[in-house]
Amino acid sequence: MTTTTPSRGRRRAPTRMExxxxxxxxxxxxxxxxxxxxxxxxxxxxxxxxxxxxxxxxDERVRDGASASKVPDKVLNGGPILTFRxxxxxTQTIPKKTIVLTFDDGPNPTYTxxxxxxxxxxxxxxxxxxxxxxxxxxxxxxxQMVAQGNEVGIxxxxxxxxxxxxxxxxxxxxxxTQLALAGAAGITTTLFRAPYSSETDAxxxxxxxxxxxxxxxxxxxxxxxxxSDDWKQPGVAxxxxxxxxxxxxxxxxxxxxxxxxxxxxxxALPQYIEKMKAKGYTFTTVSGAIAxxxxxxxxxxxxxxxxxxxxxAAGTSTxxxxxxxxxxxxxxxxxxxxxxxxAGNGQAPVDSAVGGTGGRANGTGNGRTSVLQGxxxxxxxxxxxxxxxxxxxxxxxxxxxxxLAAGLTVVGIAVMSRFGMMLILARRHYRQRNKRRxxxxxxxxxxxxxxxxxxxxxxxxxxxLESLAKSTHPIEVIxxxxxxxxxxxxxxxxxxRSFGMTxxxxxxxxxAGKPAALNNGVRSAxxxxxxxxxxxxxxxxxxxxxxxxxxxxxxxxxxxxxxxxGNRNTVIGAWQHIEYVMGFNLDRRMxxxxxxxxxxxxxxxxxxxEAVLQVGGMSEDTLAEDTDITIAMHREGWRVVYQEHAKxxxxxxxxxxxxxxxxxxxxxxxxxxxxxxxxxxxxKGPSGRFGRVxxxxxxxxQIITPVFAPLIDVxxxxxxxxxxxxxxxxxxxAVLGIQLLCAAYAFRLDREKYxxxxxxxxxxxxxxxxMYLVLIHSSITALTGGRLRWQKLKRTGExxxxxxxxx
Numbered sequence: 027m028t029t030t031t032p033s034r035g036r037r038r039a040p041t042r043m044e045x046x047x048x049x050x051x052x053x054x055x056x057x058x059x060x061x062x063x064x065x066x067x068x069x070x071x072x073x074x075x076x077x078x079x080x081x082x083x084x085d086e087r088v089r090d091g092a093s094a095s096k097v098p099d100k101v102l103n104g105g106p107i108l109t110f111r112x113x114x115x116x117t118q119t120i121p122k123k124t125i126v127l128t129f130d131d132g133p134n135p136t137y138t139x140x141x142x143x144x145x146x147x148x149x150x151x152x153x154x155x156x157x158x159x160x161x162x163x164x165x166x167x168x169x170q171m172v173a174q175g176n177e178v179g180i181x182x183x184x185x186x187x188x189x190x191x192x193x194x195x196x197x198x199x200x201x202x203t204q205l206a207l208a209g210a211a212g213i214t215t216t217l218f219r220a221p222y223s224s225e226t227d228a229x230x231x232x233x234x235x236x237x238x239x240x241x242x243x244x245x246x247x248x249x250x251x252x253x254s255d256d257w258k259q260p261g262v263a264x265x266x267x268x269x270x271x272x273x274x275x276x277x278x279x280x281x282x283x284x285x286x287x288x289x290x291x292x293x294a295l296p297q298y299i300e301k302m303k304a305k306g307y308t309f310t311t312v313s314g315a316i317a318x319x320x321x322x323x324x325x326x327x328x329x330x331x332x333x334x335x336x337x338x339a340a341g342t343s344t345x346x347x348x349x350x351x352x353x354x355x356x357x358x359x360x361x362x363x364x365x366x367x368x369a370g371n372g373q374a375p376v377d378s379a380v381g382g383t384g385g386r387a388n389g390t391g392n393g394r395t396s397v398l399q400g401x402x403x404x405x406x407x408x409x410x411x412x413x414x415x416x417x418x419x420x421x422x423x424x425x426x427x428x429x430l431a432a433g434l435t436v437v438g439i440a441v442m443s444r445f446g447m448m449l450i451l452a453r454r455h456y457r458q459r460n461k462r463r464x465x466x467x468x469x470x471x472x473x474x475x476x477x478x479x480x481x482x483x484x485x486x487x488x489x490x491l492e493s494l495a496k497s498t499h500p501i502e503v504i505x506x507x508x509x510x511x512x513x514x515x516x517x518x519x520x521x522x523r524s525f526g527m528t529x530x531x532x533x534x535x536x537x538a539g540k541p542a543a544l545n546n547g548v549r550s551a552x553x554x555x556x557x558x559x560x561x562x563x564x565x566x567x568x569x570x571x572x573x574x575x576x577x578x579x580x581x582x583x584x585x586x587x588x589x590x591x592g593n594r595n596t597v598i599g600a601w602q603h604i605e606y607v608m609g610f611n612l613d614r615r616m617x618x619x620x621x622x623x624x625x626x627x628x629x630x631x632x633x634x635x636e637a638v639l640q641v642g643g644m645s646e647d648t649l650a651e652d653t654d655i656t657i658a659m660h661r662e663g664w665r666v667v668y669q670e671h672a673k674x675x676x677x678x679x680x681x682x683x684x685x686x687x688x689x690x691x692x693x694x695x696x697x698x699x700x701x702x703x704x705x706x707x708x709x710k711g712p713s714g715r716f717g718r719v720x721x722x723x724x725x726x727x728q729i730i731t732p733v734f735a736p737l738i739d740v741x742x743x744x745x746x747x748x749x750x751x752x753x754x755x756x757x758x759x760a761v762l763g764i765q766l767l768c769a770a771y772a773f774r775l776d777r778e779k780y781x782x783x784x785x786x787x788x789x790x791x792x793x794x795x796x797m798y799l800v801l802i803h804s805s806i807t808a809l810t811g812g813r814l815r816w817q818k819l820k821r822t823g824e825x826x827x828x829x830x831x832x833x
Contacts, residue, residue, distance in 0.1 A: 068426075069740065071427060072740065072744055074419060087190050088187050089190065092189075092230035092231060092233075094231060095231060096231045096234065097230065100115065101117060101226060102227045103227070104117025104226055105118045105226070106225070107120075107247075107278075108248075109247075110238060118315070120275075120315050121318045123274050124277075124315060125271075125307050125309050126277070126278045126309075126315050127152045127279055127309060128279065129141060129154045129155070130285070131284040132157070132282075132283040132284040133154070133160050133167040133284065134288070137283045137284060137288045137291070138154075138164075140292050141281075141295065142167075142174060145174070148300075148303075151176055151309060151314065153179060153217070155178075155181040155217070156168065159184055159185075162206040162209070162210070165206075165209060168211050171211070173211075176398075176399075177215075177313055178401075178402070179217030179248060180203045180217065181218075181221060182220070187220075187222050189230070189232035190232075196236060196240075200245075206416060207405070209416050209417035212405050215402055216403070218246065218247050220233065225250050246401065248312050250280045252269055252271050252278070253269075254268050254280060256269075256281055256294065257286060259286075259287065259290050262294045265291065265298075266301065269281070269294075278315075313397060313398060313400030433734065434734060434737055434741060437731050437734050437738070444727055445764060445765070447616060448613065448768065449612075451615060451616040451620070452615040453771075455615035455616070456670075465578075466578040470575050470577050470578050471499075473500040473553050474500075474557055474574055475551035475555070475557065475635075476502065476556075477548065478503065478504065479506050479558075480507055481508040481510055481537070481540070481561070482510045482512045483512075487561055488517060489564050490561055490563060491522055493564035495525040495526070497565065497569070499568075499570040499571040501557070503522075503527065503531070504551065506547045507535070508538060509534075518530070533550060542646065545644050551635055553635070554635050557570055558632070559629060559631075562677045563589075563674050563676045569587065569672050569673055569674060570672075572671040573585055573587050573630065573632045575669070581664070582664070583633065583665060584631065584667075585633075585666070585668070585669050586656075587669055587672040587673065588630070588668075588776070589630055590606065591676065591678045592675040598685060599678055601785060601788075602678040602679075602685070603678075603782055604786055605793075607769070611670070611772060612768065612771075615668060615670070621665065623667070625652055629676040630672060630673075640662055641662055642658070648695050649691050649694055650694075650698065653695060654702065657702075657703045657706070657716065657721075660713070660715075660716040661716060670775075670776070682796065686796065686800055689797060693804035694807055696729075697805070700721060705717075733802055733805055736802070742757070762787060769786060
């Protein structure tokens with residue numbers, strides 16, 4: 027025979043199968059990318075949520091007792107309002123008989139709205155120093171706060187001690203909080219209060235440079251004159267007492283509207299306001315106090331005297347506001363990078379800040395901000411859009427992460443329940459089927475037909491026939507060669523002759539797929555029971571005899587055998603061996619007792635020929651023809667059982683690529699079969715029984731649970747890194763222990779060697795993740811309407827007769 031060599035320079039045109047394979051591969055790539063993007067998106071959402079809760083990047087260090095030798099005395103002994111002009115510190119005090127109510131650590135969805143109601147009732151303004159992460163989580167509260175006429179300041183994004191942080195972290199804390207304010211209320215602010223700060227005399231050598239840098243950026247740092255210490259929960263009376271300034275001096279008073287249980291604060295606040303009003307005090311904001319100081323200075327003319335009413339003094343030696351200077355940076359330009367814009371000079375008539383009980387003005391009007399909100403700047407441009415994007419992202423995280431956590435809790439409970447149910451039912455199945463008196467009925471001794479579909483199985487077909495030659499049950503063997511191009515049929519005939527098998531028929535057909543080959547075999551079968559096996563599988567001598575005994579029961583239409591991994595001496599083989607014994611066989615024992623077996627394995631299964639013909643034979647509608655026909659037989663009222671003693675040794679995929687290809691086909695085919703038979707959910711009789719018992723179990727435990735399982739691992743890793751490493755690790759080992767217990771029991775029932783269980787921890791870390799990704803890939807393919815063609819795995823023929831299999 028002559029062969030034609032293509033001329034040099036000309037490429038061979040791809041065959042139809044090659045073009046189909048290339049097209050299928052091209053269609054899969056976007057789905058893989060989509061799956062990875064979904065996983066990446068969920069990871070980002072989790073990290074964002076963790077950052078908001080200070081689980082990611084959290085720093086709980088608090089500096090205490092540090093030296094203040096480098097801090098100017100005029101700052102340590104000055105008022106609670108600190109600004110920097112040309113690098114020089116300037117402090118201001120609160121005017122006499124004036125209270126600046128400040129609230130830290132909010133907003134809080136429980137307490138902050140109550141505070142706002144109290145302030146509104148008494149027509150009193152407040153200054154709220156907000157944590158950016160809380161702003162992004164509760165933007166509507168901040169929006170209401172600003173609209174009500176209150177002033178807001180920054181309390182960092184994650185409530186960290188800035189004296190420990192790098193310049194980059196400080197900048198990030200400030201900018202992110204500004205973005206949160208922009209997204210929540212459309213404003214930025216120039217006010218700042220550091221977490222864990224109190225009075226100015228607590229400033230030390232580490233925190234002072236932070237205030238100086240922020241001051242150079244236009245921020246006004248606000249401290250405390252009077253601390254209610256409400257966080258100690260000392261009782262309402264003490265909170266009121268500690269919050270009351272001495273004499274008639276003005277004061278910046280600290281309360282908390284978040285950060286713990288604040289019920290005492292909620293009771294003390296209205297009583298405190300009534301008490302201070304009765305003493306003749308007025309209430310204002312930080313910017314309102316600055317405006318009062320400015321008005322007092324203007325009224326004094328030069329500011330050289332001791333402005334007792336305004337609480338200001340001339341010069342800078344005392345660290346007080348300078349005569350004729352701007353009130354503070356809070357009323358001048360916005361800090362760099364905030365994207366805020368001031369209206370005019372940021373001032374409104376001073377009278378609006380000094381009359382009555384606060385003379386509050388709400389929000390903004392005609393581009394001008396109220397003096398009480400003089401620190402606010404309207405957010406514009408990218409700052410506004412980025413802020414809204416942040417709020418939206420946080421909203422998504424706030425819904426997704428708790429939802430996932432709740433869903434994963436349900437999944438975890440379901441998985442543990444399944445383990446428990448499997449153990450109970452598997453034990454019951456084993457005890458029931460292994461009783462001495464158990465019998466399916468009269469012993470089945472009549473001959474049966476064994477159908478072996480084969481496509482390019484030259485490496486394995488001889489071993490398969492050799493194992494069948496040793497069968498202790500009378501059989502006829504039909505090898506259906508599905509258009510092999512490697513001489514499979516010739517090898518099969520030669521093997522049959524060499525083994526003296528006169529009961530072997532080899533049928534060749536054009537390549538049409540495994541279902542067509544099996545249907546051809548069923549049509550050609552001489553007997554009423556047909557056994558189906560793969561061309562790479564070998565039987566033990568008693569396999570067929572054990573497999574056909576359940577047909578003594580006339581209700582039984584099909585029997586699933588016990589498939590074993592023959593090439594288990596590699597890492598991948600050992601992982602699959604654990605899966606076969608634990609997952610497949612324990613499942614089948616459970617499904618057998620529940621009478622809803624979803625799949626008869628293609629490697630070993632037996633059918634009544636009339637039952638196969640009744641359901642229309644092996645369907646080509648799905649890639650999981652074994653699952654398809656099993657469900658179809660349930661729906662026709664046939665019973666499907668599991669025969670643990672009928673063992674078949676099959677060659678499992680030897681590489682990760684082949685394993686992915688096989689499991690991808692299995693997963694996708696199972697989804698196709700379930701969708702095809704979805705009407706069983708509403709059917710009556712046997713079909714409805716499977717639809718309402720078997721199908722939910724398969725969907726929950728073979729699709730939904732594995733799809734979400736990777737998220738459990740992601741949450742575990744997240745918890746190990748950002749929450750509690752040892753507690754999370756202990757939980758992981760606890761779950762592994764439960765799985766080991768189930769696996770050990772499964773190995774005991776199947777009388778397998780326990781040494782393979784040593785591979786289980788590694789299987790959980792690597793192999794299981796791959797199986798989850800395969801299922802996710804299959805799910806995306808199904809949801810996007812993709813199609814998948816039959817995929818042939820490369821065989822080595824290393825699985826010989828059972829006697830040669832290493833156990």
